[in-house]
Structures are given as C-alpha cells and as structure tokens.
Amino acid sequence: MNNKTLAIIKPDAVGNGFTGKIMDRIISSGFSIKAARLLHLSREQAERFYEVHKERPFYQDLVDFMTSGPCMPMALEKENAVAEFRQLIGATNPVEAAEGTIRKDFAESVQNNAVHGSDSDKNSEKEIAFFFSSNEILN
Ligand code: ADP
C-alpha cells in the first residue's frame, strides 16, 4: 500500500481564502505535508493533468476553471493515504458530500469543488511526479 496522495487546493478555494482552513483540516486529520507549492497552471498543464477526462462534456470548462487562478498542489503522507484523503474530502458533488467533509464545507459546485485527491495508488504516484521532483519531497 502506498502511503502518499496528491492533493490540490483548487482555484476556487484559494480565491475564497480557504487555503489555511483546508490545510488545517488536512494536518489535524493526521496527514503530513511532504511537498507543497502555489502555482497558476498553464492551459497545457491543466489539459495534461485532466487528460483522462478529455472526452467528458465538462473537460473544457474544467480546464478553464483550473487555469482561472493559483492552486496549491501538495504531496500528503498518511497510512492508506489515497482512501483516507478521499474520505476527508467527500463526494465530487458537494451537494452529495457527507457532513464535515472539506467539499461539503468549502466547495461551490460540482466543478468548483475546492480540492483534488488522487483516486488510486498508481495515479497518486503519477500525479505527485507531475508536480514535484523527488528532491522536492521530504523524506
Ligand atoms: P474527483 O475529483 O472527485 O475524483 P472526477 O475525477 O470524476 O472527480 O472529476 C474531476 C473533476 O472534474 C472534479 O473534481 C470536478 O472539478 C470536475 N467535474 C466532475 N464531474 C463534473 C460534472 N458533472 N460537471 C462539472 N465538473 C465536473
């Protein structure tokens, strides 16, 4: 089992001033932040990151949203990190997200849903490598 996952505080949440509150939730839920940076994704980066959704009807709007302002990718560590983080953030659509989850409390809509979390160990490795080289990740 991999113990890392890739989180992104998305442009809606950064723009709404929720970065600190979301980081606090993450840390107080037992994750340690092993890498973090603030960046404004280029169109090419956003398209590549969400390439698996290329054929979905919301893809272009998603790319517009993810390039609309700065975001904060983070490499997080915890035992069973992928599943634990998905549980902490809640369902994709905040209307369906459980009480107390990050998306329930901070998301604006199914698209502007505050945070990203990797969906498998294979993707978490790929997604962490997308944003961070190995010498940028704490041991
Ligand atoms: P998750 O982020 O929960 O893993 P997906 O991988 O299915 O969800 O989708 C990636 C992102 O695309 C979502 O987090 C959200 O920002 C956006 N998205 C997903 N479904 C929709 C939808 N029906 N309409 C608009 N945007 C969507």
Ligand code: MG
């Ligand atoms: Mg996903």
